[in-house]
Amino acid sequence: MNAPNSTQHFFELASSINTSNSTLAQLQDGYICHLQDQSLLQASGDDAASFLHNQLSNDVEHLNYTQARYAAYCTPKGRMLASFLYWKSDGNIILQCSSSLQPALQKRLQMFVMRSKVKLEDVSEQFATIGLGGKTASAFLLTQFTQLPEVINDKISGEAGTIIRVHDAFDTPRYLWILTHTKLIDISAQIDASLKKVDASIWRLGNIHAGVPQVLEQSKEKFVPQMINFELIGGVNFRKGCYPGQEIVARSQYLGKLKRRMAIARVSADSVDIATEVFSDNDPTQPCGMIVSAERDFDQNFACLVEMKLADQEQGKVHLGSHMGPILNFLPLPYAYLDVTE
Secondary structure, eight states, X not given: OOHHHHHHHHHGGGGGOSTTSOOHHHHHHOEEEEOTTEEEEEEESTTHHHHHHTTSSSOOTTOOTTBEEEEEEEOTTSOEEEEEEEEEETTEEEEEEETTTHHHHHHHHHHTTTTSOOEEEEOGGGEEEEEEESHHHHHHHTTTSSSOOOSTTBEEEETTEEEEEEEEEXXXXXXXXXXXXXXXXXXXXXXXXXXXXXXXXXXXHHHHHHTOOOOOGGGTTSOOGGGGTGGGGTOOOTTSOOOTTHHHHHHHHHSSXXXXXXXXXXXXXXXXXXXXXXXXXXXXXXXXXXXXEEXXXXXXXXXXXXXXXXXXXXXXXXXXXXXXXOBEEEEOOSSOOOOTTO
């Protein structure tokens, strides 16, 4: 059995451990999951940083080794083709994105390399991408690292791999851990003794609670970054140089008040699909937004990130799928709507 398959085998029993048979208290105690729906794209070479700096919505050239950052990859019309979390590792730049998008993204980026000294490589099979959270997760990670990153998006690397502090969820810290398959299998007994293995859907649910979106195949080219609050989580640098779609993104920010935003909502439904439209009682004939992501929550309703007109974010007046569909109940975001250019 090769290393990636060994990792999958280690986590395969967790595929049935989701919110239907886990409680919030159990997750707050400590959990771990295999993020098999995420891919890792590595950019190496002398021009890797400058190349990506000219392609993405965030600063890559001044990224240091203790940080991770979000970035959007946009069309010339400012619509997001992908969302990345990226960081430096051993002189290279690693970009994490949805596995549903990785092949097309790599091909598209490769088209613009031209004479730049950049090599783009899918390294997903070389590493295990792991999510951890809860009280015992921090204690367990301190058996592998001498210290942990304390600030959101801070990063620490060592012999045990790379650990990134991501946005909290379920009232506890969360960490993204990139490590070799061999290392993961070596410590599998320690993991079994310390943490509850769960399905990756619980990690995605945590992202919804944290207000952190990810562009998937179903939602690509649907959003300008601000429509899904991407600049509010640090995904857009308005002071860097040009990149595809930069003019549209800047114009959306500077010319008047933003009229569309992303909210967190709950809805009682049999299923909720990404990109499903939502409708307001204010104008039931036209959709006012769409679902960005959705996962079954602990009460068996769905928790959603929904992009829509700010003017229509009214309790009891927004419906899923049609003007007769289930009602969306809005929850507060864990961050404020701010003008990050000021």
